[in-house]
Amino acid sequence: MDTVEHDSPATTQDHAAPDHQHGYIHRKDDYLKRLRRIEGQARGLQRMVEDEKYCIDILTQVSAMTKALQSVALGLLEEHMSHCLVEAAAAGGREAEDKVREASDAIARLVRS
Template structure:
């Protein structure tokens, strides 16, 4: 039996981290890690290009490719978050659903500004 405190919240709810549990990206985790390692390699390559005094436009072309790769990761994570975390919270309803929608909106706003 779950204990309910004076606030009406069960002890299992109090200890639960809202960001814990299986995240939406878990089914694609290996693919994300592979992509991020590739991006990490691109960043090292960019450092090398600058250190080797490569032509500005060539460096900018690689920066653009790296930016596109990061955007692809971000869009994939956003899709996974909406499809899993937000949908799950919406099914439960209430404050958690409102919080997840706001969180997703804020993340989209940050992506649009970047």
């Protein structure tokens, strides 16, 4: 099963004000398209294993898929900074600090993954 608990009430989604638009929303279709392609890559990898393809060829596809995922992450992060972080910074105070810390933690996870 998916580890993605996408509709859990415990997500930090609620941090955002009700009328706040996340940075990536205006490019939602582009992200969905890229994620569908990534899902296709995951299926392609299953077929490769099923068909007992050569290990190195499978690794090449894993690297391509990892790069595609990283590129999605870097895009989301830039849009997060342009919108959520810049808005919080303009508001100032504790909210700005919290957002910087939260973004830093997310960046550390990306760098280390």
